[in-house]
Amino acid sequence: MRYVLALFFYRVLLLLLTPILLLVLLIRSVNHPEYRHRLFERLGFFPKPSTQGGIVVHAASVGEVIALKSFIEKLLVNYPDLPITITSFTPTGSAQITKLFGQRVQHGYLPLDIFPCTALFLHRLKPKMMIFMETELWPNLISQCARQQVKLLLINGRLSKKSLTSYQKISALIKPCLNRFDKILTQSQENLSHFLQLGALKNRCENSGNLKFDISVNEQVLNKKAELAKLLIAEDSLPKRTIWLVASTHEGDEAIALAAFKTLLRQYPALLLVLVPRHPERFEHVANLCLEQQLTLAKRSENTIINDEQVWLLDSLGELMAAFALSDIVTMGGSFSEIGGHNPLEPALFNKPVIVGHNMSNFNEIMQQLRQEHAIIELAGSTPANESSRQLANEVDALMQHPKRQQTLGENALNVVLKNQGASEKTLAQVAQLLPNRANITNSKPLGDNS
Template identity: 65%
Template sequence: MFALLLYRLLLLILLPFLLLALVIRSKNNPAYRARLTERFGLFPKPFKQGGIIVHAASVGEVIALKSFIEQLLDTYPELPITVTTFTPTGSAQVNKLFGNKVQHGYLPLDVFFASKLFLHRLKPKMMIFMETELWPNLISQCADNKVKLLLVNGRLSAKSLKSYKKLTPLITPCIQRFDHILCQSQENLEHYLQLGAKPQSISNSGNLKFDISLNNDIQAKQTELANLLKPAKQNQRPIWLIASTHEGDEALALASYQKVIAEQADLLLVIVPRHPERFDAVAKLCLAQGLSLARRSENSVVNNEQVWLLDSLGELMAACSHADIITMGGSFSQIGGHNPLEPALFKKPIIVGSDMSNFKEITQQLLESSALIQLNTESHQTSEQSEELSKTLSALLNDKHKQTVLGESAYQVVLTNQGASQRSIEKVQELMQ
């Protein structure tokens, strides 16, 4: 209790700095300035009360929860389902996937008065968090108000476990407040137990991220992108896509690309930055290297351009369907990588860097099934990484059979591991009785 009181006091002290951080972030992404009242728990009317709240921090989490939320809507048609996010891109994704089927707003900052207003406004029966989302103040208030608490797709890496153990007076009571924790693997379950989770209130449900599928919106986007890529496809240009890039990833991709086009001059590089505020900086980086560039935001057809910058939101999955080889960004530094299952759904060969710690179990399953290529270079030197990446890419471009085998194997891993959404729904039903 003392640790929670100290946490609440600390957040109150830090509140001006948290708001300043949002303002600074809004310089590159003005959406961070919008709907600020929601950050303080002041949800707009008319929001229906007495339903279920699902929190998905950003785009990746929203996409991963898509199947689960759809099943939740089917299971409880009489209840309002509210989906909260913390980022504008996550908000846009919720609106795109679900429209008015769900209520949507930003999760408030985890300060006492904001979370109190939030809960008073919505009066939920249940609140569902995902993966490593632990909000000590909100979770405590939910428990005090008899709101059922469920953590789905629980993920706790060895690195996070080590960090959380330093905060056990705050974190352990927090996770013990959950009515149940559904983990995405046995290893994650054991990490939660080490942190103090109750053995009777934790189980392994598998990973929600395997429960991905195509819908009409994605198929429409596939067609839209295909029209822009028509000249490249007609000329049979091979397409290499690097997905969800962070700072440093683009420089690595461009350095590797410069090496590969010495032999494969018609290769088209598609770059999909993770954060929209970096779109212009990535475009400048490409042009500074003397490469011709097409931007998705300009809606122009890709002819002979060397790089296509996908400076748009919500089109990565559709773009994966058009690539020949896909590399996951965030896996070449200390980011921990991004979800490789979307390209796997399209039977695409996947290359990742040495750091896929955010998707350790998924990566391991893909490697064990010979369904993914992981590079060995752990050095953060672009020259060393680009050397290995360019050689791997060149070899794969020249081996169509290996591309097919990798893609088919990756797809089978996805199919074999689906079902976590249904198991999570069953736990919701059990707790709601």
């Protein structure tokens, strides 16, 4: 009864907030026009033509899409006659899906979790299974799926202590939501414990490992690496420049990196700083920050060869993995604030030494393994920005002074990635358990343009 009331109030609240939610999307579209494109998809109007009766996998944004790549590829191989649909919630996630999978999958935005919108979405796709990732809990959609006997799977489950505390405050809504999943696969034992504390049924939960380890270098990354490398050709009379990449930056990260960079320039005048902001709407702001620091700047969007510019701003999408491959030292953004960091395994895949700030709380299990293998450099606990800049400059300087240490850190990090792979296979096995009978696959019905 408590759940029925909680779900009712949740639905009413979201209905009342619908105009505000749409207004937020329109406001975001001022600096990022893609947010106002395909707005009807946010209301449940999945693009036509499409095919019903398949598997829907939700990947909120870029990081989730990349983490799911290996698993999606396995789905495509093992379920060739089922339509595989990938949904996202951000334009950058959408672009990444198109880039990685093209026409091999169906793609659209997951609608707002509002009763009429989610009902329309399910009516259009009629999926056999819906797969959510990490902490993507959509009470309306999950409730409707359960009622329509759509199989529900939560994969790579992640629940931090902070999220656990927040969800416990609304446990009347969240606990029954969790227990509508046929299976919850978590990315670590710690996360499994948190889901159980929240009230998930023990017999439906299992630690299957972290999908983020199942990354690989594909032809697209190699081609993009070659494309970027052409812009970094050094003159014959000059040595190759050392590249320091600061990736997935948020507000405040660039100021710390730029201050450290100006310190390093005194000793390493040829050092090239590559900045990759996490969100496209901040590209211009970051460019202005560099110019305000009186640093010479080149933009990837201008597609010009890098000569003696001091900073290269990657104001582009889908090129970060290739940039990792070209870099010498990597610092992960989002780790100097409450963001909680971004995936250090991606640069590790390319044997790169990685430096992170004091807060990598989004990757506790991964960080624990990297620490154990001496495969990561962490800055000291929460400090003022100027102290973080000083520490960062010192760590980059130490690596530049000792190339052998760079190599060792990179090799250790790659070993951590390789020995923890396999979560995709375990996740695929769970899909097979929930969809054991594929006799009706050929009955998947096309959703026509006029239906």
